Amino acid sequence: MFSLTGRVAVVTGASSGLGYQMAKGFAGQGADVVIMARRLEKLEKNADEIRAMGVRCLPIQCDVTSTEQVEKAAERVIKEFGKVDILVNNAGGSRNAGVLDMTDEDWEFTINTDLTSVFKVTRAFGKYMVERRYGRIINIASIFGQVGNTAINTIAYHTAKGGVVNFTRAVAAELAKYNITCNAISPGYFETELTKDTLDTEEFTQFMKATVPLGRYGREGELNAAAIFLASDEASYITGQNIKVDGGYTSV
Numbered sequence: 001m002f003s004l005t006g007r008v009a010v011v012t013g014a015s016s017g018l019g020y021q022m023a024k025g026f027a028g029q030g031a032d033v034v035i036m037a038r039r040l041e042k043l044e045k046n047a048d049e050i051r052a053m054g055v056r057c058l059p060i061q062c063d064v065t066s067t068e069q070v071e072k073a074a075e076r077v078i079k080e081f082g083k084v085d086i087l088v089n090n091a092g093g094s095r096n097a098g099v100l101d102m103t104d105e106d107w108e109f110t111i112n113t114d115l116t117s118v119f120k121v122t123r124a125f126g127k128y129m130v131e132r133r134y135g136r137i138i139n140i141a142s143i144f145g146q147v148g149n150t151a152i153n154t155i156a157y158h159t160a161k162g163g164v165v166n167f168t169r170a171v172a173a174e175l176a177k178y179n180i181t182c183n184a185i186s187p188g189y190f191e192t193e194l195t196k197d198t199l200d201t202e203e204f205t206q207f208m209k210a211t212v213p214l215g216r217y218g219r220e221g222e223l224n225a226a227a228i229f230l231a232s233d234e235a236s237y238i239t240g241q242n243i244k245v246d247g248g249y250t251s252v
């Protein structure tokens with residue numbers, strides 16, 4: 001079960017963090033992998049490591065907020081591999097501030113990076129999935145897309161990730177007739193470049209211990225099982241869902 005041999009998986013935001021971990025997870029199941037982000041040097045290093053696992057890996061430098069770059073990336077994937085089976089919209093970032101303090105610029109940056117990009121990348125790659133009547137789209141949302149929080153003021157990120165969750169349901173409904181599934185994964189707290197400065201503090205660690213039933217941050221690779229499952233043929237009747245991989249945070 002859960003073999004991805006013969007599949008082509010595209011992962012955005014795979015120069016670091018959860019995206020790179022998921023890309024390696026897919027490669028471990030036999031998929032060829034396309035990794036996308038802005039930092040080409042990091043992508044190339046990651047691609048070497050993925051190729052050493054015995055699959056093909058294509059790094060593509062792409063800013064997912066740029067319609068032109070995203071469209072070109074999709075064309076390149078089709079030219080190189082002839083198809084796209086799995087798409088993970090993982091790229092993300094945030095400028096944090098509360099609702100009373102946030103600037104227009106920081107709001108737009110965060111909404112573009114975390115939400116509009118998911119639309120642009122899905123539009124660009126989705127049309128090739130429609131042609132072949134096959135696709136697995138996985139959107140990385142967040143626990144902050146389900147609930148507010150009392151630890152960090154980050155209104156635009158909450159808004160964008162909430163949007164990703166309902167975008168997922170709407171795409172699932174629209175594209176189901178083409179045998180394309182679309183699901184979300186909502187991670188809890190994982191230590192990555194994005195979160196390190198916050199998670200490493202004593203104050204946040206205490207907050208996490210009081211609010212995460214499993215009492216710890218997510219470990220490297222712990223998001224992969226959900227991603228591999230949703231990408232697999234075995235998950236063929238699951239669409240429009242949102243799996244929380246959060247140590248129980250949203251259950252209490």
Ligand SMILES: NC(=O)c1ccc[n+]([C@@H]2O[C@H](COP(=O)([O-])OP(=O)(O)OC[C@H]3O[C@@H](n4cnc5c(N)ncnc54)[C@H](OP(=O)(O)O)[C@@H]3O)[C@@H](O)[C@H]2O)c1
Nearest residue numbers: 013015016017018037038039063064091092142190192194
């Ligand atoms: N870590 C957590 O606790 C946590 C919790 C919930 C949700 N998430 C979500 O998980 C996803 C991955 O985050 P992470 O924690 O792994 O952080 P990360 O290590 O900072 O990874 C973010 C990735 O997104 C890429 N990226 C950012 N802006 C981009 C853009 N405009 N175009 C293309 N790529 C872009 C970055 O690469 P470049 O800089 O090279 O472009 C990087 O590869 C994000 O959507 C995040 O919101 C994370």
